[in-house]
Amino acid sequence: MPFAEKHAPNTLNQVAGNGDAIAKLMKFGAEAHKGSPPRPLLIYGPSGTGKTAAAHALAYSNGFETIELNASDYRDSATLEATLIPASRSAGLFTRKLLIILDEIDERSDKFDAGAESVINRLVKESRHPIIFIANDYWDRKITFLRDVVDRLEFKRLNRTEILNVLKTVLHKEGKELDEKMLEELASRSNGDIRGALNDLELMVGGLPELMENIGMRDRKLEVYGVLDRILLTKNFDSPRNAYMNTDLDGDMLMNWIDENIPNRYTWKSDIMNAYSHLAKASFFLGQASRKSYYGYLRYSSVLMSSGVSLSANGQIAYVKNYAFPSNIRQLSKTKSGRRALAGTVTKLVYALHAHKKDIFNGYLQLFKQMIKEAEKQYGEKEAVGYFARTYGLEEDDVKAIVASG
Ligand SMILES: Nc1ncnc2c1ncn2[C@@H]1O[C@H](COP(=O)(O)OP(=O)(O)OP(=O)(O)O)[C@@H](O)[C@H]1O
Ligand SMILES: [Mg+2]
Numbered sequence: 546m547p548f549a550e551k552h553a554p555n556t557l558n559q560v561a562g563n564g565d566a567i568a569k570l571m572k573f574g575a576e577a578h579k580g581s582p583p584r585p586l587l588i589y590g591p592s593g594t595g596k597t598a599a600a601h602a603l604a605y606s607n608g609f610e611t612i613e614l615n616a617s618d619y620r621d622s623a624t625l626e627a628t629l630i631p632a633s634r635s636a637g638l639f640t641r642k643l644l645i646i647l648d649e650i651d652e653r654s655d656k657f658d659a660g661a662e663s664v665i666n667r668l669v670k671e672s673r674h675p676i677i678f679i680a681n682d683y684w685d686r687k688i689t690f691l692r693d694v695v696d697r698l699e700f701k702r703l704n705r706t707e708i709l710n711v712l713k714t715v716l717h718k719e720g721k722e723l724d725e726k727m728l729e730e731l732a733s734r735s736n737g738d739i740r741g742a743l744n745d746l747e748l749m750v751g752g753l754p755e756l757m758e759n760i761g762m763r764d765r766k767l768e769v770y771g772v773l774d775r776i777l778l779t780k781n782f783d784s785p786r787n788a789y790m791n792t793d794l795d796g797d798m799l800m801n802w803i804d805e806n807i808p809n810r811y812t813w814k815s816d817i818m819n820a821y822s823h824l825a826k827a828s829f830f831l832g833q834a835s836r837k838s839y840y841g842y843l844r845y846s847s848v849l850m851s852s853g854v855s856l857s858a859n860g861q862i863a864y865v866k867n868y869a870f871p872s873n874i875r876q877l878s879k880t881k882s883g884r885r886a887l888a889g890t891v892t893k894l895v896y897a898l899h900a901h902k903k904d905i906f907n908g909y910l911q912l913f914k915q916m917i918k919e920a921e922k923q924y925g926e927k928e929a930v931g932y933f934a935r936t937y938g939l940e941e942d943d944v945k946a947i948v949a950s951g
Contacts, residue, residue: 549743552715553598556606560599561711561739562703569698570599574607577642577675585669585676587650587691589683590700593738596679599700600646603677609644612674614653622660629664633672643674651680654687662690669694702737705729711739712746721750726864727778734770748775748784769794769802773868776803776851777810780858785851796831796843800824800850801871804903809869813860823853871903887950890943897937913947921948 554560557567557574566588576583588596604611612632614625633645645668647653654661669676680688683697703711709732716723727749735742748771775781775788789799807820827850834842891905898909913933920929930944 547744548715548719548747549740552718552743554595554602557599557602558606560595560602562707563595563599563700566698566700567599570603573675574603577609577644578607582672582675585678585695586698587678587680587683587688587695588698588700589680591702591737592681593740593742594700594702595739596700597648598739600644600648600677600679604644604646607642607644609642609675612643612645614647621658622664625661625664629668630671633668633674633676645672645674645676646679647676648679649681650678650691651682651685651688654685657687666690666694703735703739704737705732708732708735708737708739708742712742715743715746716750719750723749724778724864727774730774730864745771748788749779750784769799770868772799772851773802773806776855777806777858778862778864779855780862781855782852785855786848789847789851796846796850800828800831801903802868803850803854805869805871807854810862810864811858811860812863813858816858816860819857820854823849823857827853887946890939890946893939893943894937897939910947910950914950917944917948 557571560567570586573583573586588600590596601611603609612629614628629645632643635643647665678688678691678695683692683699709728712728712732716728723746728746731742731745731749735745769792772785772788772792772794776785779785792799803824804821807824808817811817811820827846830842830846830849834840834846887906887910891902891910894900894905894909895902898905900909917929917933920932923929924932930941933939933944934941
C-alpha cells in the first residue's frame with residue numbers, strides 16, 4: 546500500500562495543517578451527534594491537501610459509518626435516488642450514525658443527468674444524517690446549485706513546516722532514514738500537496754511498483770529535477786531506475802543533465818570518475834540503439850545512467866539547490882541558425898577529434914576559430930581554409946562556419 550494511504554490519519558487531530566478547518570469539522574462532528582443533522586459542508590481546495598482524508602478521519606473519530614458513492618453511481622438520477630435517499634433515511638447498522646460523503650462532486654457532476662440536481666437537493670433537505678460534499682473548485686459552475694444549501698469550508702495548501710512534519714512522522718514509522726536536507730527539499734517542492742510529498746518520499750526510499758502505477762494514474766510526470774534527485778542523491782538501485790522508467794524525458798536529453806550535474810553533486814573524485822564511466826557506457830548503448838535500430842540496448846543505457854550513476858556515489862553528496870542547465874544545450878539554443886549551421890560540422894569533428902559534442906561546442910570550436918584566424922593571417926584565407934578542411938575531414942563551408950560562429 547502506498548505511504549499516503551498506509552499512513553492516513555485516523556482522527557482529526559492527526560490531520561496535518563488546516564487548523565481552522567479541522568476545528569470546524571470537529572464542531573460539525575459534535576453537532577451531528579446532537580440530533581438533527583447540521584447544515585451540510587462543502588469542503589473545497591487544491592488536490593492533496595487532505596480533504597478526503599479529513600472527512601474520513603471525522604467519521605472515524607466520531608464513530609460514524611460512511612456512505613460514499615463510487616464514480617458510476619453518480620451517473621443518473623435514478624441511481625442517485627436509489628442509493629442516496631434510502632441511506633439518508635436509514636437508521637444505520639447497529640444504530641450507529643451515518644456520514645454521507647459525496648467526494649469529488651465537481652468532477653462527478655459532469656455526468657449528472659437532468660434530474661440529478663434535484664435528487665441531491667432533496668437529499669440535503671430530507672437526510673437524517675450529516676452530509677459532506679468535497680470539491681476542488683468552489684466556484685465550479687456545475688455545483689452552483691449547492692452553494693445555497695451548504696456551509697463552505699476551505700482547505701489550503703500546507704506550508705513547508707507542516708509537510709516536513711508529516712514526512713518525518715511517516716519516515717519514522719517506516720523505520721527509514723533520509724538526510725534532513727533532502728527532506729526539506731521534498732517539502733519545499735511539494736507545493737503544499739501532502740499526497741504528492743508522500744509519494745515523492747516513497748520514491749526516495751526505494752519506490753514500489755505499486756506506487757509508480759498510482760502516480761501514472763494520476764498522470765503526474767516526474768520532472769527532470771525529480772529524476773536527477775533520485776539518480777544523484779539516493780545511492781540506490783531501484784529508486785533512480787524507477788524514476789527513469791516513469792519519465793517521458795528523452796534519454797539523450799537526460800544524459801546531458803546528468804553529465805552537467807554529476808560534479809555539482811558528487812564531491813569525491815573517485816565517485817565522479819565512476820559516475821562518468823557509467824554515463825559513458827550508457828551513452829555507448831544509447832548510440833548503438835539508434836544506430837542499429839535495436840532498442841533492446843536501451844535497457845542497458847537506462848540502468849547505467851540511472852542506477853549505475855547513482856551507485857557510483859560512496860562519498861559525501863553536495864545538496865546544492867539548483868541544478869545546472871546542460872551547457873551544451875544552452876549553447877545550442879542561443880541561436881537557432883547558428884546551431885543548424887554548426888551541428889553538421891560538429892558531428893564531423895566528433896570523428897576527427899574523438900571528442901564529445903559537448904566538449905567540441907564548449908572548447909574546441911573556440912580554439913579552432915583562433916587557429917584558423919591565425920592561419921588566415923599568415924597564409925591567406927584560401928590556404929588556411931583548405932588546410933583545415935583536409936586535415937579534419939571537413940568541407941570548406943564547415944571551416945568558414947566555424948570562423949563565423951559566435
Ligand atoms: N497527517 C496527515 N494529514 C493528512 N493527510 C495525510 C496525513 N498523513 C498521510 N496523509 C495522506 O495524505 C493524503 C492526503 O490527500 P487527500 O486524498 O486527503 O487529498 P484531497 O484533498 O482529497 O485531494 P483531491 O482533491 O486530489 O481528492 C491522503 O492519502 C492521506 O492518507
Ligand atoms: Mg480527495
